[in-house]
Amino acid sequence: MPATQLAADARRTPRHAIDISQLRKTYAAAGQSPPKEALKGVDLAIPTGSIFGLLGPNGAGKSTIINIMAGLVNKTSGRVSIWGFDQDVNPRQSRASIGVMPQELNIDPFFTPRASLEVQAGLYGVPRSERWTDEILELVGLTAQAGSYSRHLSGGMKRRLLLAKALVHRPQILVLDEPTAGVDIALREMLWDNIRKLNARGMTVILTTHYLEEAQEMCDEIAIINHGEVVARDTTRELLAGAEGKTLVIDPGDWTGDLPPLPDGVTTQRRPDGTLALRYAPLQMQADQIIDRLRSAGVPMVDLQTEQPHLEDVFRQLTG
Numbered sequence: 001m002p003a004t005q006l007a008a009d010a011r012r013t014p015r016h017a018i019d020i021s022q023l024r025k026t027y028a029a030a031g032q033s034p035p036k037e038a039l040k041g042v043d044l045a046i047p048t049g050s051i052f053g054l055l056g057p058n059g060a061g062k063s064t065i066i067n068i069m070a071g072l073v074n075k076t077s078g079r080v081s082i083w084g085f086d087q088d089v090n091p092r093q094s095r096a097s098i099g100v101m102p103q104e105l106n107i108d109p110f111f112t113p114r115a116s117l118e119v120q121a122g123l124y125g126v127p128r129s130e131r132w133t134d135e136i137l138e139l140v141g142l143t144a145q146a147g148s149y150s151r152h153l154s155g156g157m158k159r160r161l162l163l164a165k166a167l168v169h170r171p172q173i174l175v176l177d178e179p180t181a182g183v184d185i186a187l188r189e190m191l192w193d194n195i196r197k198l199n200a201r202g203m204t205v206i207l208t209t210h211y212l213e214e215a216q217e218m219c220d221e222i223a224i225i226n227h228g229e230v231v232a233r234d235t236t237r238e239l240l241a242g243a244e245g246k247t248l249v250i251d252p253g254d255w256t257g258d259l260p261p262l263p264d265g266v267t268t269q270r271r272p273d274g275t276l277a278l279r280y281a282p283l284q285m286q287a288d289q290i291i292d293r294l295r296s297a298g299v300p301m302v303d304l305q306t307e308q309p310h311l312e313d314v315f316r317q318l319t320g
Ligand code: ADP
Pocket: 027, 028, 036, 037, 038, 056, 057, 058, 059, 060, 061, 062, 063, 064, 065
């Protein structure tokens, strides 16, 4: 079966790849720790075909949502439907519809990448004739390492192997938990590239991240999670349109003095390229108020421009 048929069962393509309602999770008390209410009634519908971002600070509950979807953690209550299959009613079909790249690097060091994929395919009951091991290895760039022991792979290669393992059963939905946490830029680009390719083939992709640029760059739609609740849910475009922050970027040439006091609410940052980024809320002030202060303090402005809001502004407004 060619990979272009990943999600080809159009007879029953649901509108929402994932449909979660009133999902709650309380982790039981363990040792000194009291019970932890990690999810407090999450409702989330993820459109089929999207690249969807679950965004939130550490401890927000992102991995808990994903691990429940993957069947790795038991929910306390609520309903989870995967590719139209209620997880409690059709556990087998819902599990077969989803592939998860976990946050932790759990790789068997004594298997080669090819063997790992074959074993994984066996676990999912994929018949030999339907396996696409070589194609997956090619896709994630591990063809040359296909026969080396996994313990000899670099961290980045191990991560790509985890992605490969999530694909063996041709899931319609691919879930990546912090796929680029702690990886270098080259690997991040490669993973993004893989994700876009898979999405173009029809896979719905769900990823968690606490990197805002990543979400902004990759995701069509985003849910922001904080303290176990969805605090915002919209297209990336709409979220950005509703953001209040703007940034005034000034190139002060080789000036290195101290900035004068600026209007309340302005935050400043010196960027690696030597420019000064002054973030402000356009509803509260205009750029010229900031520029006036700088000019009267004698700060040179070789060049200046404003930048539109970043997801970071939305995020800060919502998560404090
Ligand atoms: P995120 O992935 O957004 O960082 P998690 O879903 O991992 O958040 O965690 C949400 C909350 O649940 C955190 O407070 C975390 O400490 C807690 N938690 C996660 N897993 C467990 C567990 N196995 N036992 C107890 N508490 C947990």
